[in-house]
Amino acid sequence: MKYLIVALALFAGSAEARPIPKADTVFLHGYVYTVDARDSVAQALALREGKIIYIGDDAGTKRLIGKKTQVIHLKGRMVMPGLIDGHMHPQSGGLRMLNCNLNYEALTIPQFQARIQTCVDADTEAGPESWLVVINWFEQNMQPAGTVLTHVALEGVKTARPIMVHSSFGHSNLVNARAMALAGITRDTPDPKDGRIVRDADGQPTGLLEEAAQDLVDKLVPPPSVEKNYRATHLALEAMREQGITSFLDAYTDIETMTAYRTVAAEGGLTARAHFAVLIDSPADYDADKAIAEVLRQKAEFEQKDDGVKPVMKVDTAKLFLDGVYSAPAFSAVMVEPYFEHGRPGQNYGPKPYFSQTQLDDTLIKLAAAGLNPHMHADGDGSVRQGLDAIAAMRKVHPGEDIRPAIAHDEIIDPADYKRYAEVGALPVLSFQWGKPSVDIAASKEALGPLRYALIEPTGLLELYGARIVYGSDWPVDRLDEWLALQVAVTRTAVGEDAVKYPGRLGIDPGLTIAQAIRAITINAAYSLRQDKVTGSLEPGKFADLIVLDRNLLEIKPEAISGTQVLLTMVGGKVVYQAKE
Incomplete structure (x- = not known):
């Protein structure tokens, strides 16, 4: 591919009248993947005052290199825009690093008990009134299966x-008898709106x-202390910059989280552009x-005012839950057609929608x-349709407003609705790593029925119908691994031991090309956060948010994408992470 040469007016008037401003940093001899409108490739780029001032070949940088550059x-390594995660829960991810952790592992009941007992025994200062919170329980992968x-x-x-044990999916908890007693949960306790107390055959x-x-x-568990939240924020930011994440959306925040981020930002420790979504409950x-x-x-x-190229906090999004999850045993996603029972459509359409259509519109x-x-x-496809209908209603009233509505997850979509994303300007925010054969999908196969199972996680189909796809990891629902997600977006296959247990591609979806997957986690995600004018691609005038990789994606x-290592992460021209080697 020919190198892109970008002409930039570095000064007004003749060269004799004014010296050329020198670059702060110049990258040479690389594979610079710009993710611009043409997916152009260059050899070099130059930065000054946190912005990109030149992209082109090595020769074009000579006049920009000064004594202090x-x-x-x-050495041929790939440079690309920094990753932008359009849906994650970083504070939860940081806090989970500080709690009793089951680490998403497949466990038997004795192993489950032993891991929690180890946490109890290690906490010698806790009294009988102290809550033990256990996280990253892979509920759907308890052994033996089922x-x-x-x-x-x-x-x-x-x-x-x-x-209290948190399921990694975030949609269920398991508690002991002591916890139920403290909460007053008995056979006579009614199910709350939009929730379910699971009961045995005797009620x-x-x-x-x-x-x-x-x-x-x-509500009974004491919230994390200010100090613990502060530590969690630092841990989350560290994990993100090691992955190459330079901007993110916290898709369900709270005041304690934003207070911690504000403290870190005031200390100069904010190493990614931070966007926060405030919950609107129903x-x-x-x-x-x-x-x-x-x-x-x-x-x-x-919310903080823009400060040049420096990362700041933005509170520009409202989060709304329309349903739960399609997976067993919850089946709490809203469906257009009922879940299957005994090989045929049954009577369960999932829960009542959390918002009425009138309320959502x-x-x-x-x-x-x-x-x-x-x-x-x-x-589920029922809640997806409800969201699309509400966006259409919004567009009729505000056709010219720069509103960028997102529907996150979109795991089951009725084919009649594929084209509607582009029609109403809805952004599907997808977690690519879910688009592979897995234990939770296998456990739900019968309940979904053959058609929905064949079309599950329709990433490539949405792309074919013109949707602007955005990537969001949903961390810590899964481990934070953006590169595994990009690989799965292309291959639709599991990796490692899971590939042996669950071989082959998932469903009939064609998947994405690597170029399409990269756009979803860079310029498309930047668009979803309304910062595509300044980030998401490497172009003159944009912020120098970029990463250097150990391989050319x-x-x-495609099977080698998941092994990618980030060698350097830069935000606004400042190096925030550099690998040891």
């Missing part, structure tokens, strides 16, 4: 403490709490005006008037 010889836990498993842990609660029922116990007495007023109040308190219209982007969780086999 740092010259980096790439094992469903109840509180009885937790009664085998030798402690008087109340225990007794099993200890498994799904969706909004988690709040019955969550209680029985839902009032859209009050909910949006609270989002705007938090925006006024925490009204909320999105008012969010647009307030200049806020709606970001909707929708896992466009020249290696």
Whole structure:
């Protein structure tokens, strides 16, 4: 591919009248993948004051190199825009590094109990009233396959403490009898709106709490201290810059999280452009005006003004949950057609939608008037359709507003709705790593039925129908591994031991090319955050948010993408991570 030469007026008038300003940093002898409108490739780039001032060949940098210019010889390595994660939960990821961690592993009940017992025994300062919070429980991968836990498993842990175990998917908790007693959960406790207390055949609660029922116990657990939140923010930012993430959306934030990030930012430790989505919940007495007023109040308190190329905090998004998850055992995603039972369509369409269509339409219209982007969780095709309908209603009232509505996850979509994303300007925010054969998908195959199973995770199909696809890791629902996700986007296959257990491609979806996958995690994600004018591609005038890789993603086999290592991460021209080698 021919090198791109970008002409830039470096000074007004003749060269004799004014000296050429020199670059702060110049990268030479590289493969500079710009992700511009033509996916152009260059050999070199130059930076000054945190912005890109030149992209082209090595020869064009000579007049920009001065005595103080740092010259980096790439030796053919790939440079690309920094990664932009359009949907994650970084504070939860940081906090989970500080808690009792089951690490997403497949466990038998004795192993599950032993891991939690180790945490209990290690915490010698905790008293019987101290809550033990356990995280990253891969509920769908308990062994042997099909094992469903109840509180009885937790009664085998030798402690008087109340225990709460978080499923890694984030849509269910398992609690012990002590925790249920403290929460007042009995056979007579009604299911809360948008939630379910799982019960046995005799009507007794099993200890498994799904969706909004988690709040019955969550509200009793003391929130993390200011110091713990501060530590979690630093851990999250460290994990992100090692992955090459230079911008992100925290897709469900809280005041404690934004307070911690504000403290870190004031100390100069914010190493990524931080966007935050404030939750709009759907209680029985839902009032859209009050909910949006609270989002705007938090925006006024925490949003920071742009400060040149320096990363700042933006509170520009509202988060709305439209349903839960399609996967077993919850089946809490809203469906157009019912889940299958005994090989045929049954009677279960999933839960009642969390918002009525009128409520959702009204909320999105008012969010647009307030200049806020709606970001909707929708896992099933019924909730996806509801979100698309609400966006269409919003566009009719605000056709000219720069609102960039997102529907996150989109795991099951009715084919009739594929083309609607482009028609109404809806952004599907997808977690590519889910688009492979896995234990949770296999466990849900029968309930989905043959058609939905064949079309599950329709990444490539949405691309074919013109949707602007955005990537979001949903970390810590999974381990933070952006490069595995990019590989799966292309191959649709599992890796490592999972590839042996679950061979072959997932479904009939064609997947993405690596170029399409890269755009989803760079310029498309920048667009979703309304910062595509300054990030997401490497072009003169844009911020110098970039990464250097140990391999060329466009020249290696797709199966090698997941092994990618980030050698350097730069945000606004400042190096925020550099590999040891």
